[in-house]
Amino acid sequence: MYRLxxxxxxxxxxxxxxxEKTIEPIGAQIDRENLIPRAILNGLADLGMFSIPFPEEYGGGEAGYLSYILALEQLCKASLGIGMIISVNAVGLSVLNTFGSAALKERYMPDAACGKTIMSFAFTEPGTGSDPKQLSATAVRRDGKFIINGTKRFISNAGYEGPMVVVCREEGSGKATALLVDKFCPGYSVSEPWEKIGAHGGPLYDVYFKDVEVPADNMLGDIGHGMWVLKVAMIYGKIGLVGLFLGAALAAYEEALSYAKTKTHRGTPIASKFEHIQMTIADMTMKYEAAKWYAYHLGHVADTVKDQNLLIKEAALTKMFVTESAIDLCRMAMSVHGSYGLMKDYKIARIWGDVIFGPQVEGTAPTLKVLAANVILNS
Ligand SMILES: Cc1cc2nc3c(=O)[nH]c(=O)nc-3n(C[C@H](O)[C@H](O)[C@H](O)COP(=O)(O)OP(=O)(O)OC[C@H]3O[C@@H](n4cnc5c(N)ncnc54)[C@H](O)[C@@H]3O)c2cc1C
Structure with a gap:
């Protein structure tokens, strides 16, 4: 047991x-417009929310991954979309911090750490979401540069200025290779945002690369290191998602509590009148507490572990547990609301559109179970 x-x-x-003061009052607006106002992003930047775990040397807070999860939980209680922007930026920063040269880190990390620029990570393509062997975006090395061509799909933060990590196939070797690209450079363009069913405020775009040139020095690691880059991105992406969906779980839990205490039947709150509401609240408390401590434990492991395989296992299992718990909690909260839970005027309906994303991104349950079982059975 540890204390904060x-x-x-x-x-x-x-x-x-x-x-509570700044995001919650415009939560419904963010959901409607699918846009986080720049003033909110600036406020988050002033609080250091874009770079909690990263080294002070590059503008980060150096406060660890447990702090990161604690912050994301609170922010995502009000808006999951905000967490998407912060966590994908953090994936980019993690990869850059792990594989970037000193020059790349000095050039790109401080701006992304203070929210002046916002990073993206582009792996998914129309033909593949999880298999690097099927990558079709290409990078050709010529005269000290790489020339990138191809399409990336469902890319977060692609509409914000800043660097994007692009994993593509280096033509000479045929191997997955990661390059850092300045978004909106010549040859870079994006689609209209996808119309998602939830997680609004964190828009997704397709990104088109047409003869985009980057200096060869913008390579992260070496030619063929794209798989390793992806591995690190997936670990830290899962840690972010755990914070996001713990926040959604907490939001569902609090909405149920508040509704049960205020909705009355014959003058008595349903929380006092109906035993099944009390049972549901007890079940919800148990589920939220379990998800919370599992999530905080992951933060603690990320801050202290030396063995990367252990972190891979913990991140996979925690991500599965927390995202499934968020769905269960939301479903229970909707049942407490009766028909009102199905109406867009109620926050719980918006949370339902958000929680359904959890199990689909950063690895589905079958792939994560295989990943975790490999570590468990081989250690
Ligand atoms: C909100 C959101 C944000 C996103 N942001 C980004 C981003 O910033 N950058 C980015 O690159 N991508 C992003 N994506 C894309 C996302 O990472 C991919 O869609 C995801 O990896 C799944 O890929 P896919 O949809 O092609 O599914 P597939 O990989 O085609 O999977 C389809 C089905 O096959 C199963 N399957 C696949 N492989 C295996 C296997 N080896 N063993 C067993 N079953 C398997 C899966 O479980 C799933 O059920 C985002 C997606 C969403 C929804």
Whole structure:
């Protein structure tokens, strides 16, 4: 058992206060417009929310992954879309911090750490979402540059200025290779945003590369290291998602509590009148607490573990548990609301559109089970 440090408590409190005062009042607007106002992103940047776990040397908070999860939970209680922007930026920063040269880190990390630019990570293509062997975007090396051509699909943060990590097939070797591209450089363009059923505010685009040139020095790692880059991105992507969907779970839990205490039947709140509402609230408390401690444990493991395989296993299992718990909690909260839970005027209906995303992204349950079982059975 561990206690939160003073720093972790302060970060959690700052995120909670900002979410309650500034994001919650416009949660429905964000959902409708599928857009986070720039003023909100600037406010989050002022609080250091874009770079909690990254080294101070590059503008980060150096406060660890447990702090990161604590902050995302509070922010995503108000808007999951905000968490998508922060967590994908953090995936880019993790990869850059792990594989980038000192020059690349100095050039790109401080701006992305303070929210001036926002990073993306582009792997998925129309033909593949999880298999690097099927990558069709190409990078051709010529005269000290790479020339990139191809299409990337469902890319988060692609509409914001900043660097994008692009995993493509290097033509000489035929191997997956990761390059850092400045978004909106010549040859870069994006589609209209996809019309998602939830997670609004974090729009997804298809991205088109037409003879996009990047200096050869913008390679992350070496030719053929794209798989390793993807592996690191998937680990830290899952940690972010755990924070996001824990926030959605907490939002569902609190909506159920509040509705049960305020909705009355013959003058008595349904929480006092109906035993099955009390049973549901007890079940919800148990489920939220289990998800919360599993999530916080992952943050603690990410901050302390030396063995990367252990982190892969923990991230896969926690991500599955927390995202499934968020769906269960939302379903239970909707049942507490009766028919009102199906109406868009109620926050719980919006949360339903959000939680359904959890199990589909950063690895589906079957792939994560195989990943975790491999570590468990071979250690
Ligand atoms: C909100 C959101 C944000 C996203 N952001 C980004 C982003 O920023 N960058 C990016 O690159 N992508 C992003 N994506 C895309 C996402 O990462 C991919 O869609 C995801 O990896 C799944 O790929 P796919 O949809 O092609 O499914 P597929 O890989 O085609 O999977 C289809 C089905 O086959 C199963 N399957 C696949 N492989 C195996 C296997 N080896 N063993 C067993 N079963 C398997 C899966 O479980 C699934 O049920 C985002 C998607 C969403 C919804």
């Amino acid at each position: 440090t003073k720093e972790q408590e302060l970060i959690q409190k700052a995120a909670r206060e900002y979410a």
